[in-house]
Amino acid sequence: xxxxxIFGDNQFFGINHMSEDKAQAQAERFxxxxxxxxxxxxxxxCGIRAFMLNTHDRVKDICDHFRxxxxxxxxxxxxxxxxxxxxxxNAVAEKGIFGALxxxxxxxxxASEIVGMVVKGGxxxxxxxxxxxxxxxxxxxxxxxxxxxxxxxxxxxxVTDLLLGLKAKDAFIGFxxxxxxxxxxxxxxxxxxxxxLVDFLLECGIENPIVCSSINKAGYFMNPNKETYEKALNExxxxxxxMSILASGAIKPKDAVEYICNQKTIxxxxxxxxSRQHIMETKELIExxxx
Numbered sequence: 065x066x067x068x069x070i071f072g073d074n075q076f077f078g079i080n081h082m083s084e085d086k087a088q089a090q091a092e093r094f095x096x097x098x099x100x101x102x103x104x105x106x107x108x109x110c111g112i113r114a115f116m117l118n119t120h121d122r123v124k125d126i127c128d129h130f131r132x133x134x135x136x137x138x139x140x141x142x143x144x145x146x147x148x149x150x151x152x153x154n155a156v157a158e159k160g161i162f163g164a165l166x167x168x169x170x171x172x173x174x175a176s177e178i179v180g181m182v183v184k185g186g187x188x189x190x191x192x193x194x195x196x197x198x199x200x201x202x203x204x205x206x207x208x209x210x211x212x213x214x215x216x217x218x219x220x221x222x223v224t225d226l227l228l229g230l231k232a233k234d235a236f237i238g239f240x241x242x243x244x245x246x247x248x249x250x251x252x253x254x255x256x257x258x259x260x261l262v263d264f265l266l267e268c269g270i271e272n273p274i275v276c277s278s279i280n281k282a283g284y285f286m287n288p289n290k291e292t293y294e295k296a297l298n299e300x301x302x303x304x305x306x307m308s309i310l311a312s313g314a315i316k317p318k319d320a321v322e323y324i325c326n327q328k329t330i331x332x333x334x335x336x337x338x339s340r341q342h343i344m345e346t347k348e349l350i351e352x353x354x355x
Contacts, residue, residue: 065331066215066274067114069350070143071107071343072307072336076100077120093338097125106340108137110347116143116276116334118220119205127208145218145254146205195238202242216274217243221254228261233268240270252276252305257287259296266300276305276334281323284311297329307334317346325353 076094094100104115104126117123130137206217219227219239227235240251252274255261265273278285279293285308286293297304306327310320324333333350337343 066303066305067141068332068354069112069347070114070116070305070332070334071104071112072116072334073118073120073123075336075338076103077118077122097122097129100126101129103338103343107337107343108140110340110344112343112347113139114141114143114215114332116145116218119144119146119148119208121148124208127212131211140213142209142212142214143216143218143252144205144209144214145220147201147220147223194232194235198235198239199242202239202246206247214247214249216250216252217247218252218254218274218276221256224253224255224261225257228255228257228264231264233264236265236268236270250274254307256285258304259288259292259300262296262300262302265302272301272303274303274305276307276332278308278311279304279306279324279327279330280309280311281315281319282311284308284314294327297327304330305332305334306330309333309335317342317349321346321349322353325350325355 094103100122107115117126130140202217206214236253243249243251253261253265254276256277258275258277258279261277262273262275265275277293279297280286283290296302304327306324309315309324310317315323321333324330335346337346
């Protein structure tokens with residue numbers, strides 16, 4: 065069973081799809097780690113124990129903070145989303161492919177780990193083997209969360225939807241099986257097209273898949289449309305998580321939460337907020353309308 069309420073992290077990294085000004089203001093506010101951990105502590109003190117974290121550069125510092133305060137975060141549950149595509153794209157642009165490999169893959173690895181990575185991934189440079197590259201990225205990103213309670217690992221939506229467009233069945237099956245076999249956790253998938261992805265995952269033989277997508281009363285970021293999402297929620301067997309429930313502030317919290325909670329098959333709700341008032345209000349609304 066998943067956590068009903070999961071706290072998201074977009075606000076910490078200057079991501080706001082409706083307003084560049086708001087995004088810039090958030091980036092300025094959260095440039096220091098303490099500003100981020102203060103908001104996490106507010107959510108934690110409000111009773112939220114589950115957090116979805118993209119593998120942004122700064123998430124390692126957040127996880128170091130969690131590991132450094134084990135009693136404070138004894139009940140912490142994490143839902144990582146990986147890979148953070150912009151991180152790698154920026155590193156390659158700035159440092160070249162070998163500089164990026166050195167920074168993200170070799171840094172902090174022991175000699176034996178590097179040998180293992182080369183054995184697993186070296187030949188893929190010649191074979192273009194997507195599954196070996198995927199396993200290499202998973203191993204690298206999972207290092208960030210070592211020693212912490214990880215419940216589900218999500219494939220980031222840019223990668224999910226690219227692989228969906230390519231109809232890359234082996235990649236979805238490989239991601240799911242690798243996480244289950246090596247890390248004993250389930251795979252989840254973030255997407256901008258939930259109905260199409262659910263159908264494809266079921267075609268892949270992934271039973272009762274975990275899919276996180278934008279679901280909201282305004283139909284914001286719901287491709288192809290809200291009605292198709294509602295039909296999938298009612299008719300398909302999968303575990304649904306809803307994000308962007310407030311449509312980046314376009315919907316009043318009460319209306320947003322009431323709509324989501326009326327979709328009875330949605331198991332978890334992911335939301336982000338920056339103030340105690342908004343965190344408490346959203347959490348209380350979800351609890352009130354969940355029945």
